[in-house]
Amino acid sequence: MFLYDTMMTQKAHNFLLTFLFLPLFIFSQQEKGANYFEVAIQKKVRSLKSKNNFNKAQYFFFKEEWDSTLVYSMKQLNSNIDIETKQYCHYFRGYSLRKKGLYKQSSIEFGFINKSFQYYYLVDNNIGLLFYYEKKFNEAIIYFLKAEKEILENKDESEITDIYTNIGICYLHLNQYAKAESYLKKDVLLNPKQITKSVVRSNINIANFYYEQYKDLQAISYFKKAYKLSKNIKDFNLKQTTAFNMAVVEENRGDYKKALEYRKEAEDLKDSLNNQNKIWAVADFEKKFAVAQKQKQIKVLQVENKLKNTERNSLFFAAIGLLLILTGGVYLYGQKVKNAKTILLQKNKLDELNATKDQLFSIVSHDLRSSVNALKTSNSKLSATLETKNYDELNRLIIRNSTIANGAYSLLDNLLHWAMLQTKQLYFHKESIHLYSIIQQIEYNYKPLLLDKAITFENSVSKNIFIYVDLDSLKIVLRNLLDNAIKFSNENGKISFYTQETNPDFSDLIIQDNGIGMSHETIKELLTDSELLAKKSNSEIIGTGLGLQLCKQMIKKNSGTLNIESEINKGTKMILTFPKTRTNG
Template sequence: MTKKTHRFILLFLFLTSIVFSQQEKRLNYFEVAIQKKSNSLKNEINFNKAQYFFLKKEWDSTLVYSMKQLNSNPDLETKQYCHYFRGFSLSEKGLYKQARIEFNSINKSFQYYYLVNNSIGILFYYEEKIENAIVYFLKAEKEILNHKDENQIADLYANIGTCYLHLNQYAKAEFYFKKDVLLNPKQATKNAVRSNLNIANLYYEQYKDQQAIYYFQKAYILSKSIKDFKLKENATFNMAVVEENRGKYKKALDYRKEAEDWKDSLNNQNKIWAVADFEKKFAVAQKQKQIKVLEVENKLKNTERNSLFFAAIGLLLILTGGVYLYGQKVKNAKTILLQKNKLDELNATKDQLFSIVSHDLRSSVNALKTSNSKLSATLETKNYDELNRLIIRNSTIANGAYSLLDNLLHWAMLQTKQLYFHKESIHLYSIVQQIEYNYKPLLLDKAITFENLVSKNIFIYVDLDSLKIVLRNLLDNAIKFSNEKGKISFYTQEINLDFCDLIIQDNGIGMSHETIKELLTDSELLAKKSNSEIIGTGLGMQLCKQMIKKNSGTLNIESEINKGTKMILTFPKTRTNG
């Protein structure tokens, strides 16, 4: 690999990360103002929830509650905050066009308008419109200086310097990067590492290698004292590229191994967080079980006290009691028999489900294993087009296995009644928009056109998490059974004042009436049919039917072979005070 190619890798790694790190930091100053505003609006539940989820970086919930607050016709300043919440959340989700609409809805009288200019500059940066980004960053620079917040000013200098570096205007880039370095502390912090990497990349791009290497080494040394695994990985990988360019391949190899270790640590950290979240939910479920056990014990104690009180009366009714006990014995015997039959049926379902899921998981793992072998061989040949194709294929296989396990987990929680349902008013258009964003790679992979024609005025009264599970499964099926360059549409039909239909339509391979009847049949048993029309475990459809029913909804299917399919979901609408 040539030195020029290495330079490209360095710039790609760090210039794309600068803006993201800036976004993570800038909330620290703004959150004080948000909390003050929230304290002054204690009766505005939707605003308080919106700001809470905004600070927690839960963008979907932020979008829902900020929209509810806007629909309640708040005062001008509160509107400005809500539009900013929405613009920032949409930007984080990659919906740049919608984000710009929200930012443009904010009046210039807004006290923190410099954040708006800064955010619009970042949107232009994402869209690679660097000159436009610089215009808005410079506007933000004039306004932000009045606030005297050094952290945000330093981030802004880094952004401006990055943009000038993209345009190869090195003198201006150096001017702003040096201002950024001066504002950051000399001790080991994430900002200090970032600042040194920026300066290093600037000099490296100009082939001022000695100056660049000094700052790369400084960034690497500082990164040892911080806890950000991603930044550690980047700084170490950067040193590997530098040593490779200098012909010191042993050192380069050591740095690359260290970078891989930091990458593994980052992955392990993410796994630990996921496990911790699962353990938390499990602990809550266990505590609920303990409470129920205590309730049962209290009832038993009350029963014992009452038994003593009625003991005398029981002696007089011994004959009647004997008959009663005999009847109870017969009843209990029937109950035990029914429970045994039910348990046998559940065990059969479990065995069949494990067999099906194990087969599908084994197929996915085997496909991933085979693909990884090809990936290793292709890596040696440095065929980057083939590498990209194999990586995309691996991602698709992993996503399929993850969806199967996710469905299995939710199905098991439904069967054991551990899944918590909380119904609330949901803006249906926004949720469909989020689902489209999550499945954008799969849609692009098959060149499928997606249309979100859901009415923006419809709110339905359902549980948000279960609704997302249903829509994800049905969209995944629509993509799976659609042809290349197909079309998938989401649209609504209002039945009456209380209910509306959400229709998911595709023009794929369709299905027969027998298959539709099989899918809509209420059955707890899963079966892998020999009929080629039924593909997979059937677990996703079972899960969808149960969750739709839990949300007081219904499911109907209209389809013809080779003419596509309509999945018709009926949900209750949110009741409004008329």
Template sequence: MTKKIHTFLLLFLFLPSIIFSQQEKNSKYFDIAVQKKAATIKSEKNFSKAQFFFLRKEWDSTLVYSVKQLNSNTDLATKQYCHYFRGYSLMMKGLYQQSRIEFDLISKSFQYYYLVDNNIGLLFYFEKNFEKAIIYFLKAQKEILNHKDETEIADLYRNIGICYLHLKQFDKAEFYLTNDIFLNPKHITKSVVRANINIANFYYAQYKDQQAIYYFQKAYNLSKDIKDFDLKQTTAFNMAVVEENRGNYKKAIDYRKEAEDWKDSLNNQNKIWAVADFEKKFTVAQKQKQIKVLEVENKLKDTQRNSLFFASIGLLLILTGGVYLYGQKVKNAKTILLQKNKLDELNATKDQLFSIVSHDLRSSVNALKTSNAKLSATLETKNYDELHQLIIQNSTIANGAYSLLDNLLHWAMLQTKQLYFHKESIHLYSIVQQIEYNYKPLLLDKSITFDNSVSKNIFIYVDLDSLKIVLRNLLDNAIKFSNRDGKISFYTQEINPDFCTLIIEDNGIGMSQQTIQELLTENELLAKKENSEIIGTGLGLQLCKQMIRKNSGTLAIESQIGKGTKMILTFPKTIA
């Protein structure tokens, strides 16, 4: 294989390996220590928030609350943690110089200083200073080996091995990369696949094609059992290059097509549509060709018929044909009229929806621009309390716009029948717990109490993704229409042995019976909030209704003005 192909594969594959391993996994020892530290200083609210966002990998929020904690009178140990939070967050955001400044502020007395050495090694790696990167990785090695965590050790060996590979010190690189494979878990994970890709690159760099191809093939086979689309696309692309170099272009094309199929993003949606359009045109052309062949055959058969027979019944055929054509014309005219009316209705709904969505998005963007202007002014005055409120306000506006676009996307996919449904047995209590965790910041912002009283013994038979969309939309609405210090409850009732009744109840502003009737009407896109000038699309609830129906469920609403709302859902239980 040519050196050009070698170089391309190395750049495409193993350069990101360190970044991936670090983003997927922090040291579990450090995560536990951070949580224990927060529990011992509960009065330090800024530290609690900083560690909360750090563990959730929300780097901007981590930076805000960690600097607030540093600006207060705090002990040395807490400062060490805050500097670590900031150093790690800045590294994840690609701000390497600022990250190193924060890490340098941590003293060697810090209990987890080996993580500082490991991260500084990463910073040197990103700057392609591989010799210094190895020095810091080796400083962290002793403590990491003491933990006897094979996954953590495998990550370290992978980092060191890749650095040696860049330095073309192949003997040392082989030692570490080989140990990376041996130390990875016995079950198939993303780390196992990457380890095989790295050792394949190692052999490629030395022109040992047979060994390299073996590990590329192994990585490709292992990737079939994981859900990481990027890795699936990478391994398929590798096999395409391997087959091209072998001269097997048919297999290479198949692998490249598979690699393209794994690029599941909106950026390549136009490609997918273009291919579908081409396939449609090709199919139509084939059908037209078949029709023409049939027409020729029919004409040949017609010429063989007896002319006398046609003469005797010609008049009858003309009369019958005239009546038939007239009937077809009347029938087609009615069909066209019905289709036109339906199309006009759909176009009106589409225009109304686009108008409302555009209005909501424009309002959100204007609000965000105004808030950002205030944010800039507040930064100059260093009013941190007001800055905090503006950041929360910006986040709320952005989340609202994102939810609107997310609902619009799912609604469009439902209308075009592109949304895939796979029903399975789901533990309802666990799903409600996940939804509560995702909306914890919004609940805390409005001081809303959340009560999950769903029975832990109930399993329902539904599509998991659509169930999450329904519960997220209904909880988002409940939060939106609840007052501060309100309460939202999820609980179940045993009414029908074959169905589960899930009730989502809030004590918010409620709604009138007329509003309920409008919301339950099909294709009703407008919903006016009581005592408010805000107009919403109603798209979220329409999306919920369609997805509930797809899951063989039902939706009912009970509400009174000023007394809250109950959203009553039923889903089929899992048959034991």
């Protein structure tokens, strides 16, 4: 019995069309042989052998690797290329974005293509597809018709069948059946006589068209034809589709045995990854077949089955409810434990930060208090000396006051810069710096302190070295390190600044003194992040360590590194590594 003799409902028709109709539209413009456009691209590739990005873009385009296509087409667009090559790149991008479901961006890319582009009918066709995806079928038809006209003018027969299919499907959505039939029949008639995937799809499309209108005799004829033709092609997906069509047709006709045979054939052709899911569908059809043979037995057992189903459903929902309660309890307990751990970590971190803050304030306030007290005591002596008019002692006290004031100023200056670094308020602007000139400036600033301790200063930095750093932060680093070198040097000592080459992209700046040096334990503490040193046994020399911590952070911000080499009573080497300016590297 045919479809219209089986009391078939609208729902049965929709089931078939939902599975078959929409995917077929999506497959248009895919899996075709070489067409005019592809040949033109290959010709373009041969003329642009030096354009590697274009070659890669078209390679990934035909491989349907859309992300790679987008990357290399954009790289090609960013270079100086001719207008025609730009049109191809924008087409690659628009097509790839459409495939990725980014329809708005796809429309923008197609909008960049000029109508003078030789294959602009492909652009119109793609824009029509974008409107179709938005279910704007009238707008889609406008662009498909434009594409049809342009294709016929260019005689590109490889594209015209897809256009006819697309137009027919849009008319079908608009319930304009006469126009839809006209274009779908054109598609069938234009297909080559040899059996291809396009021929099979065309027959399925026209079958769907008749099926939508309940013209089941015509529809079944084309479904059968598509099924027979699919035997001569190698596309397993299409074979599976035609077999599935026949299964649904036979199911609606009430022949469950044949439907089951077609269903099993479709399942055999299905990709192995989906076979497990389809087992239930096969089981469902086997059940229908069994039900059709044993309807009387089922009627007798209906009441019992309903009771069992009710009991089973009750148990099922009770189990689901219990599972949800248990899952919710476990989740809430896990969140509670997680939040407790987070709070504990935050508390520990806060305690650590508070301890560091308290330590910093304690040490800084102690040093400032010591400096102010020393300045107060020295000023008292200065007043007494003025009365005795002892000018040598007066000069010594003035120099001492200046030293104390400079030390307090340096401490406050370091504290200010450290605070600005922690709160990310310090502005960094990297530029090319002539290192030798900066060392000269630092030497000039510290000339009085060097003379006071009769320290020899040697600037052996190469005059050809330029480094790429922030100038202000570099000066802060060099001032702190020179100040430390003077502080830790004995009278008549020597401080040297020199460079060495260990890496073509970086320059090593060494600050060497022959002062009191330091132990390996002290070096380890100084190089540890966020380590503030308290006063050691020699309280006149060892301070907070804030200056060196500030230097480490600023060196790191300038993409540099700091190393320390030192021995007790043998002096210290501070080794700073900064990136060179590339143009001078």
